[in-house]
Amino acid sequence: MQRRQFLNTLAAVSVSSTVLLKAGQAQAATTTQLSAPTLDPARWSPLNAKRLQLVLDEHGVKSKHYNANKRPYAVFDWDNTCIMNDCEEALLMYQINHLQYKLTPDEFVEVMWKDVPKGPFMKDYTTVDGKPVTMDDLAADVEADYRWLHANYKGLAGSMSLEEIQASDQFKDFRAKLYFMYDAICDTHPLEIGYKWIIYFYKNMSTAELQAMAEASNNHDIGDALRKVKYESPKTLPGKAGVVADTHFHGIRIHEEIRALMNALRSNGIDVYVSTASIDDVVRVFAGHPNYGYGVPAENVIGLRLEMQDGKYTDNYKAGWHFNWGPGKTVGIRNVLVAAKGYGPVLVAGDSDGDAWMLRDFADTSVGVIVNRMKKGEIGADSKLAAEQLGTPQARFILQGRDEHTGLMLPDEKSLKYGKAERKLLA
Known part of the structure; x- marks a missing residue:
């Protein structure tokens, strides 16, 4: 009798414990759902803030359909999406200004000519007096400059300080003509040539050395004014190419709205990845x-890659690795993410033709966020769709405005271009 009472009591306790455990688990799940933060509207356009919150509600931990074993994810372009301006182009100018190369003159010439066709650039790339410029002549001038700089700068093989070097006509010629060369290559030839060319100059650096230079460049440009500077080569050194000029947009700004969106996505159980056409x-x-x-793990960044040798970058693009721009970004997402997860991103963000395909290529994508730079081309087509869907609760594409004078987002779909006084919606 006592044994039977004991067993009945034990059974009752077990049932009660199970009920309490399940109730506790349900309460914990409910608490997690309730505690998932909402999006800070900040300077998002009001319509965009609502659309993005809807994505969090419908796909994050608050959703009754949320599956922790099948976590949704978002993919962001980096340059001019997560930040104002381009960190790799800023690094190109920083590397030039500080002569941070680990290249002999012969190696520099080899890299400079890597995959670049000989002959004239497109008609827009002329001397200041309107004469055509060829890669052959421009490269000859840059080579002569680099040989002089390498022999004289104490950071390479010489004894002159950086300040003394920067005051020289050879340095001013080198800076103007090398930056002109980059833009001319990108605009004259397929972008794949120019975007790979810029990273070949990291040859002989270790990852730690490159990343230290990148951090210094980031910090320098975050502290710099947003300003466009025209660099003209000295008339005292016309060389073979003649006098040329090009403009660089200095300064970088963190887009706090994007940074906060990334944190809100993660807090709502949605993983964050970056897809970039930079290395x-x-x-x-x-x-x-x-x-x-921003809090993005290193393994969550998909970009361009170089072959390594003895722990150093080479000037060879990684064999078998796609070119992560335009249609290539879709390839990267499919090969790296969809292949592992079995589904596409719930949110994609970008600003240019390099992002246009990934913004629209995945059936699983709920919304494509376009940082509005009023561009034509492929991204212009996506932007036009966003403009047509303005105010639609389930808009597939949304445009987010920005002021290029301050680097701040605007609570508007329209943007203000640098040097302009009126906001615009489309190109």
């Missing part, structure tokens, strides 16, 4: 360093 190791510094606040 991944450079963007990993900005996306992952705690000083900048």
Whole structure:
């Protein structure tokens, strides 16, 4: 009798414990759902803030359909999406200004000519007096400048300080003509040539050396004014190409709205990835360093890659690795993410033709966020769709405005271009 009472009591306790355990688990799940933060509207356009919150509600932990074993994810372009301006082009100018190369003159010439066709550039790339410029003549001038700089700068093989070097006509010629060369290559030939060319100059650097330079460049440009500077080569050194000029947009700004969106996505159980047409190791510094606040793990950045040799970068693009721009970004997402997860991103963000395909290529994508730079082309087509869907609760594409004078988002779909006084919606 006592044994039977004991067993009945034990059974009752077991049932009660199970009920309490399940109730506790349900309460914990409910608490997690209730505690998932909402999006800070900040300077998002009001319509965009609502649309993005809807994505969090419908796909994050608050959703009754949320599956922790099948976590949704978002993919962001980096340059001019997560930040104002381009961190790799800023790094190109920083590398030039500080002569941070680990290349002999012969190696520099080899890299400079890597995959670049000989002959004239497109008609827009002329001398200041309107004469055509060829790669052959421009390269000859840059080579002569680099040989002089290498022989004289104490950071390479000489004894002159950086300040003395920067005051020389050879340096001013080198800076103006090398930057002119980059823009001319990108605009004259397929972008794949120019975007790979810029990273070949990291040859002989270790990952730590490149990332230290990238961090210094980021910090320099975050502290710099947003300003466009025209660099003209000295008339005292016309060389073979003649006098040329080009403009660089200095300064970088963190887009706090994007940074906060990334944190809101993660807090709502949605993973965050970056897809960039810059080399991944450079963007990993900005996306992952705690000083900048984006919190993206290194392994979540997909970008361009180089072959390594003895722990150093070579000037050879990684064999078998796609070119991560335009249609290539879709390839990267499919090969790296969809292949592992079995589904596409719920949110994609971008700003240019390099992002246009990934913004629209995945059936699983609920919304494509376009940082509005009023561009034509492929991204212009996506932007037009966004304009047509303005105010639609389930808009597939949304446009987010920005002021290029301050680098701040605007609570508007329209943007203000640098040097302009009126906001515009489309190109």
